[in-house]
Amino acid sequence: MKNYDIVIIGGGPAGLAAAVSAYDNxxxxxxxxxxxxxxxxxxxxxxxxxxxxxxFKESMTGPEYAYxxxxxxxxRGIEVSLNTTVLSLTKDKVVTAINSQEGxxxxxxxxxxxxxxxxxxxRGALNVAGARVAGIYSAGTAQKYxxxxxxxxxxxxxxxxxxDIGLIMARRMTLEGAKVHAVCEIMPxxxxxxxxxxxxxxxxxxxxxxxxxxxxIDGDKRVTGVEISAVDSxxxxxxxxxxxxxxxxxxxxxxxxxxNELSKEAGIRxxxxxxxxxxxxxxxxxxxxxxxxxxxxxxxDLVDFVSEESELAGKSASExxxxxxxxxxxxxxxxxxxxxxxxxxxxxxxxxxxxxLFFRTSGVFKNCKITVQDGQKTLLEIKKxxxxxxxxxxxxxxxxxxxxxxxxxxxxxxxxx
Amino acid sequence: xKKISLTCVECPLGCDITVELDGxxxxxxxxxxxxxGEKYAKAEVVCPKRVLTTTVRLENGKMxxxxxxxxxxxxxxxxxxxxxxxxxxxxPIKIGDVIVKDLYEGIDLVACANSD
Ligand SMILES: Cc1cc2nc3c(=O)[nH]c(=O)nc-3n(C[C@H](O)[C@H](O)[C@H](O)COP(=O)(O)OP(=O)(O)OC[C@H]3O[C@@H](n4cnc5c(N)ncnc54)[C@H](O)[C@@H]3O)c2cc1C
Ligand code: SF4
Numbered sequence: 001m002k003n004y005d006i007v008i009i010g011g012g013p014a015g016l017a018a019a020v021s022a023y024d025n026x027x028x029x030x031x032x033x034x035x036x037x038x039x040x041x042x043x044x045x046x047x048x049x050x051x052x053x054x055x056f057k058e059s060m061t062g063p064e065y066a067y068x069x070x071x072x073x074x075x076r077g078i079e080v081s082l083n084t085t086v087l088s089l090t091k092d093k094v095v096t097a098i099n100s101q102e103g104x105x106x107x108x109x110x111x112x113x114x115x116x117x118x119x120x121x122x123r124g125a126l127n128v129a130g131a132r133v134a135g136i137y138s139a140g141t142a143q144k145y146x147x148x149x150x151x152x153x154x155x156x157x158x159x160x161x162x163x164d165i166g167l168i169m170a171r172r173m174t175l176e177g178a179k180v181h182a183v184c185e186i187m188p189x190x191x192x193x194x195x196x197x198x199x200x201x202x203x204x205x206x207x208x209x210x211x212x213x214x215x216x217i218d219g220d221k222r223v224t225g226v227e228i229s230a231v232d233s234x235x236x237x238x239x240x241x242x243x244x245x246x247x248x249x250x251x252x253x254x255x256x257x258x259x260n261e262l263s264k265e266a267g268i269r270x271x272x273x274x275x276x277x278x279x280x281x282x283x284x285x286x287x288x289x290x291x292x293x294x295x296x297x298x299x300x301d302l303v304d305f306v307s308e309e310s311e312l313a314g315k316s317a318s319e320x321x322x323x324x325x326x327x328x329x330x331x332x333x334x335x336x337x338x339x340x341x342x343x344x345x346x347x348x349x350x351x352x353x354x355x356x357l358f359f360r361t362s363g364v365f366k367n368c369k370i371t372v373q374d375g376q377k378t379l380l381e382i383k384k385x386x387x388x389x390x391x392x393x394x395x396x397x398x399x400x401x402x403x404x405x406x407x408x409x410x411x412x413x414x415x416x417x
Numbered sequence: 418x419k420k421i422s423l424t425c426v427e428c429p430l431g432c433d434i435t436v437e438l439d440g441x442x443x444x445x446x447x448x449x450x451x452x453x454g455e456k457y458a459k460a461e462v463v464c465p466k467r468v469l470t471t472t473v474r475l476e477n478g479k480m481x482x483x484x485x486x487x488x489x490x491x492x493x494x495x496x497x498x499x500x501x502x503x504x505x506x507x508x509p510i511k512i513g514d515v516i517v518k519d520l521y522e523g524i525d526l527v528a529c530a531n532s533d
Contacts, residue, residue: 047482047529048470053428061470063482063530067512147472150480175471175498194431198424199467203491 001106005029005321007095009086009262010115012041014294016069017307018113021314023076027321030078031107033097035085039073040066041117043303045140045147048168050195054304065303086116089266091287111289111317114263114277115310118256118295120165129216135223139165139253143172152176154249158226159183160214162190162197164301166253171200180204181245184212184228186235189364191255191390193301213237214250223248256299266290273341274298280330281344281355282316283309288325291317298343298358301392326350331405336373336412338362340389347402347409355397361387361413369417370395375407383417418444423461425454434458465491473504473516475532481506482529483516489524501526508532 005027008015011034019030038044043051046062053059056068073080084099095107120138137145137153143165145153155178159166162185170180183201188211190197201208209228215237216227230241258276260268269286271278276297277285284291293313294306320326328348335342342359357372365387372380372395379401387393395411419438424431430450436458437444443462446455460466466488472480489497497520506516510532517526 044530047472049468049484050428059427059468061482061484061529064512067530147482148480150472150474150478175494194424195426195428198431199426203467 001094001108002031003029003108004031005110006031006113006317007093007107007109007111008032008113008115009089009095010034010041010117010294010296011036011039011080011082012115012117012294013043013066013069013303013306014117014296014310014313015041015113015115016066016073017310018115018291018293018314018317019078020069020072020076021311022113022318023078023314025315025318025322027318031109032073032078032080033084033086033095034080034082037083039070039080039082042140045144046168047147048172051303054302055307062303069307086262089262089290091267091290093289110321111291113310113313113317114285114290114292114296115294116259116262116296118258118299120253121255121257128214130218133217133219133223134221135219135248136217136250136252139163139169139251142169142249142251146172146176152178154178154247156181156247157249157251158214158228158245158247159251159253161185161253161255162192162208162210163253163255164192164196166251167192167196167200169251169253170206171204174204174206178249180206181247182207182209182228184209184214186211186213186231189388193390215242217250223250226250256295258296258299260296263292263296268292271341271343271345273335274343278345279343280328280346280348280351282319282348282351283313283344284316284320289317289320291320298341298392301390305392331408333357333409333411335359336371336410338365338368338413338415339411342411347405349402349405352399354399355402356394357397357411358392358394359411360389360392362389364388365413365415367415367417369414371412371414372397373410373412374405377406379405379409387413421462423458425449425457427453427457436462438462467491467494469494469497469501470529471498471501473501473506473526475510476505476507479532481510481516481532483526484529485520485524486527487524489521493521497521 043062043066049059051060051065088096093109120140157180215229218225225246229237277292291313293310329350330346340362370382421436423434434448446458470484514528515525520526
């Protein structure tokens with residue numbers, strides 16, 4: 001059995017930032033385990049630009065952003081095992097990993113940081129007749145084919161779902177010579193960023209059909225066409241609204257979910273809302289000494305915030321290694337009216353310092369008010385002109401406010417103010 | 418006086434910007450949250466430009482992500498793609514290396530990743 005102070009599972013932006021931060025906070029015995037042949041995670045296939053504006057005030061491509069952190073890891077001589085997949089993790093922080101050189105290795109860590117990222121919702125989400133022929137891909141898979149393997153998976157494309165990856169692939173495949181006939185979104189609003197609607201669809205005259213879905217996929221071996229239909233407010237297809245589009249490829253971009261098989265196995269409590277671990281403000285899970293950050297914890301829109309969160313997790317893990325387990329005085333933090341989740345789910349009142357609460361709204365709201373309340377009083381009220389589920393929101397609670405909390409904390413949104 | 422509505426693409430906030438035009442002259446820019454937005458809107462109404470990001474093939478068969486080091490005119494996008502698709506490069510390459518000098522006057526195609 002090998003021993004390390006901190007083992008980090010995943011070498012994407014989350015794992016990299018956590019490693020650098022843990023190192024700079026005084027822990028030098030760190031190992032990053034990455035199943036891919038290189039560091040950088042999903043950023044390696046995100047060749048478009050727009051990364052790093054918040055953090056570096058500069059618009060970078062995914063690989064360039066990743067490189068900034070890979071360099072920092074290399075400068076510090078932090079140990080990395082590539083082509084190494086973690087198979088399991090236990091509550092007492094024994095990691096089982098496998099690679100072709102060493103076979104199966106057991107590694108005992110004082111602290112573990114989960115940074116496995118997320119995966120795309122599966123094809124099962126495509127609950128459509130005929131969805132079993134070739135030519136149907138998730139947008140992320142298509143992205144990997146085009147950008148990493150250099151191969152265009154189809155010529156005539158229809159995209160289901162207006163998530164950012166779908167929008168970005170609409171542009172990417174158009175640039176590579178494919179014709180994207182339509183992007184269908186079942187909701188009345190796009191789930192992607194506005195800038196992506198403009199520069200990925202409008203720039204190339206690709207039509208976006210809101211409140212539309214694919215109702216049938218035709219094809220024997222390979223897709224030959226799809227039927228799309230408008231949907232009513234219950235997302236039920238409206239008879240008579242059908243439209244037929246010939247195509248050889250369907251991409252679906254219907255959302256991401258945290259990759260938490262390992263966490264589940266370790267007995268870490270997961271949130272039914274985020275599908276990631278429930279954490280304290282320092283990103284520690286309910287299993288002492290196991291931390292989580294990045295997309296494995298909550299699906300972020302922006303990698304800049306992944307880096308920020310991961311630095312916090314790295315620092316917390318190093319404090320855990322250097323100072324041992326601290327006694328907590330925990331209160332629950334709950335998503336109230338009109339919010340789909342709040343993170344952290346628990347606040348340790350002993351920890352000191354301010355706490356930033358992250359959340360998403362469950363719908364589109366205009367002229368609304370975010371409220372933070374405990375059992376007795378309102379701690380904070382913030383007016384907002386618009387709040388949309390596609391953009392993660394945050395509010396900051398000062399140390400004094402945290403100290404004053406009585407009972408549980410509830411964050412909610414009030415309409416019409 | 419003409420009013421044009423735009424969505425700023427300079428950052429993920431995507432501010433809705435309104436530009437007032439008197440002929441070719443920009444009279445006012447409103448709705449932007451930061452100065453980048455004003456700059457973007459002024460350029461967008463006259464001549465829209467975008468940074469092009471794509472890939473070129475390496476001699477070893479792998480793909481190398483590349484970008485133009487400055488925004489190019491939107492109307493040149495497909496012309497640029499056609500020219501870039503003919504390019505093959507040999508390793509080693511360092512991030513920032515120029516892959517095609519003067520793709521358009523004063524604008525280079527540069528590498529976005531290393532390749533050893
Ligand atoms: C297609 C796409 C487009 C995006 N576009 C933008 C954008 O334009 N701007 C922006 O700011 N953000 C964008 N993002 C978001 C940003 O890329 C992510 O927020 C960020 O990459 C998340 O980092 P991460 O480290 O949590 O996850 P990842 O990057 O997914 O990294 C996780 C790593 O863990 C490894 N791993 C997983 N399981 C194991 C295991 N069992 N053993 C070993 N290793 C394991 C994986 O191989 C991977 O390398 C985009 C995301 C996607 C998917
Ligand atoms: S105006 Fe500024 S803040 Fe608004 S989208 Fe443009 S760059 Fe972002």
